[in-house]
Amino acid sequence: MSFLRPEVARALSRWSEVLAALATALAGVWLAGLGGLVMLVLGGLVIAVGLTLAVFAWRRMRFRMAIDAPGVVAVDEGRITYMGPIMGGAVDLAELVEIEVIDVAGSRRCWRLRQADGQMLLVPMAAAGAAALYDHFAALPGMEAKALMSALQGAAPHGRRIWSRRIAPEILPPER
Numbered sequence: 408m409s410f411l412r413p414e415v416a417r418a419l420s421r422w423s424e425v426l427a428a429l430a431t432a433l434a435g436v437w438l439a440g441l442g443g444l445v446m447l448v449l450g451g452l453v454i455a456v457g458l459t460l461a462v463f464a465w466r467r468m469r470f471r472m473a474i475d476a477p478g479v480v481a482v483d484e485g486r487i488t489y490m491g492p493i494m495g496g497a498v499d500l501a502e503l504v505e506i507e508v509i510d511v512a513g514s515r516r517c518w519r520l521r522q523a524d525g526q527m528l529l530v531p532m533a534a535a536g537a538a539a540l541y542d543h544f545a546a547l548p549g550m551e552a553k554a555l556m557s558a559l560q561g562a563a564p565h566g567r568r569i570w571s572r573r574i575a576p577e578i579l580p581p582e583r
Contacts, residue, residue: 424467427464437450469559470559472537476515476537477491477493477531479534480534480539487500487528504522505572506521506547506569
């Protein structure tokens, strides 16, 4: 039995990582208030770490959408797998050469992931487990946080590239 209404529980669950980071920063304020130079420095470090974690958690939180798309996304040992009711597939993070955002059927926002061999995978952003892709995409070489955050904004009916790997053209397969 829950004492919270379901919508409040969902909101708290979505914000839980941000709230935990802010609680860490508040613990740093408490430490700094204990007095003494050592506690002040220790408290300042804890505040800095807590606020940094809160910023990263807030960025990740924006990618946690309500699960309303079919299928499941899993990331295991550098391999992104999407298992949907009709289509699916897998791509390796090390083999990715391009990430685009595209609106499918007018309203469903998807990642379009392309490997060096030309294989593409469409992954709905609102599929179960898709929020985990943020951390993996953010770690790609040359990925800009601003470009990654812009994936949620604006229309993308024909696709909008947010990242591409800088590799020699002779390695890429010909466009079809």
